């Protein structure tokens with residue numbers, strides 16, 4: 001994207017966000033750009049009349065001067081307000097676009113790509129202030145250009161070569177600033193991974209998630225050292241550039257001052273010998289100061305804008321990014337599942353650099369049946385389930401829903417037909433009711449806000465209802481330790497933390513709210529539960545699954561024995577497939593693992 005199209009896009013964004021304030025801002029800028037020139041001309045007219053001893057229209061001119069002063073004062077305030085107003089509205093629109101774009105990102109591969117993550121972070125930073133910086137620079141640029149233009153014309157009437165010299169002296173500054181700001185933007189892009197690591201270490205040190213390990217392992221000092229090393233690296237790069245900036249800008253400022261001083265001497269000498277009038281000297285002084293002031297403002301703003309425009313490219317790329325998954329030109333309607341889901345020679349790897357996670361999986365999950373997936377860590381179980389939800393597309397082969405390739409559907413329609421508990425389920429720092437009601441997005445607000453027999457029924461089924469009811473504010477209790485404002489801080493009822501297993505039950509309850517879905521996916525839904533609770537939940541799940549299509553992943557083979565069929569994954573391939581009875585009978589991997597676990601339990605029983 002070129003600079004020009006970035007500038008146009010920024011202006012279009014501002015116009016879209018706040019047309020009235022934007023128009024007012026442009027008009028006020030034009031007024032305040034011309035006001036200094038008008039003041040200088042009025043001053044010249046007053047001084048020349050005074051020097052010539054004419055007093056005709058003096059009062060009128062003086063009133064004009066006073067009015068110009070008043071206009072400048074009012075416009076300055078108005079500009080400040082309008083700029084802030086445009087800025088607020090632009091921020092809303094640009095952030096809305098950015099988060100709408102991340103929401104559109106239906107696949108996960110792009111979101112996991114570090115280069116994209118950096119771009120997203122820069123786009124996010126930019127969306128907070130970037131568009132406004134660009135806008136201020138462009139409109140401020142217009143204002144400065146009017147001031148400079150007005151004064152240049154003024155200078156030409158007095159002495160054309162003076163106008164040329166003043167302008168020529170400003171050109172290197174403009175060029176140098178543009179060069180520097182390009183370097184600045186390149187540096188920021190280059191520093192992005194450094195800043196990402198800094199952020200990572202800071203989050204680790206202040207967050208709750210790693211608090212236990214950091215303390216037990218004594219990692220605090222190590223992490224602090226690493227964070228500071230990243231910070232020093234970033235600072236060194238910034239310092240190098242700032243020094244360069246200081247040198248270049250310092251020299252240019254000195255050059256400007258020399259030119260202004262020379263001009264002043266010339267004007268005073270010329271006035272002394274009667275070649276120019278007193279009014280001319282006044283205009284000349286105002287012009288030199290005005291041009292230099294406006295140009296240095298323009299240069300500074302252009303520098304910032306150039307930088308912001310380069311960052312804007314990241315914002316634009318992120319907001320224009322497609323879904324990350326190919327979209328069907330005419331998506332087929334997703335039918336209620338009637339026949340079954342088929343993996344047809346599915347090969348998958350997370351990227352070209354990664355090894356194959358699935359290697360030619362052929363598998364049919366018949367409608368109404370439960371399939372259990374078992375296998376060692378890293379065998380590909382979760383990957384298979386992620387392909388079912390179409391978080392990724394197969395690298396080779398296809399996943400078919402009643403014979404239709406998943407890629408032919410609209411992905412959100414497909415997902416509407418699926419309920420799932422993932423291995424890394426979410427704990428939302430919201431109320432208990434909201435945590436469950438999020439399972440049904442269409443009615444989440446109503447479900448959370450009172451009409452909640454369904455929320456409670458889901459909690460009941462997940463065996464967490466009693467715990468939630470007993471919380472200080474029942475289902476309204478925040479499941480968090482974060483406080484939303486100072487007044488809540490001392491209220492012990494504000495937030496509570498649940499245990500790992502309790503959180504897992506809340507996640508299950510959320511999925512139960514989606515229980516009318518065609519396909520239920522349970523990726524280790526009970527790994528955090530105690531043995532008794534696990535047994536109870538699995539019985540409930542088995543009843544719940546009955547007659548429904550489901551995929552269950554579990555390392556506890558006792559939990560999967562009732563599944564209609566069990567598939568054993570080894571290194572991304574289906575190594576065994578059958579009922580518990582047949583697999584135990586064949587004496588393969590499943591039989592061996594089952595025996596191992598059964599032995600464990602029986603020896604525990606003996607020991608107990």
Ligand SMILES: Nc1ncnc2c1ncn2[C@@H]1O[C@H](COP(=O)(O)OP(=O)(O)OP(=O)(O)O)[C@@H](O)[C@H]1O
Pocket residue numbers: 112350354357375376377378379380381382383384423
């Ligand atoms: N997002 C990812 N990016 C790159 N590689 C991944 C990603 N997720 C998983 N993998 C790799 O894919 C392979 C299969 O992982 P998967 O999570 O499917 O295994 P699993 O059978 O569910 O294991 P576990 O029992 O540990 O949950 C592993 O080698 C893993 O390292």
